Amino acid sequence: MASITIRNLDDEVKTRLRIRAASNGRSMEEEARTILRAAVEERAEPRNLARAIRARFEPLGGVELELPVREPVREPPIFDGASS
Structure with a gap:
């Protein structure tokens, strides 16, 4: 495994x-790994403004x-050049 x-x-x-x-019951190092893993695994969906x-x-x-x-x-309207 690599380290940074x-x-x-x-x-x-x-x-x-x-x-x-602490609130997730993990060490800071494991929490950072979890955050980084989630960030790089996210697939970029096309942005939908309405969604x-x-x-x-919604909340x-x-x-x-x-x-x-x-x-x-x-x-x-009809624009045929004839005037009424």
Whole structure:
């Protein structure tokens, strides 16, 4: 197995990693391995704006909107050069 050294890690990041590791019952080293493993295994899906918006607001609850009644489509104007 390979090993890496991470220099200049912010104290706040280290503290949060330590807390996250403790809450998951792991060492900081194992927590870092888990995070790195998950980050490189993620497959990039094409971004879907509608799905991203729905995921952001879904926890807040739904909204029922009253949709207006649609009217029939009008005939398009004719531009044939003849004046009425």
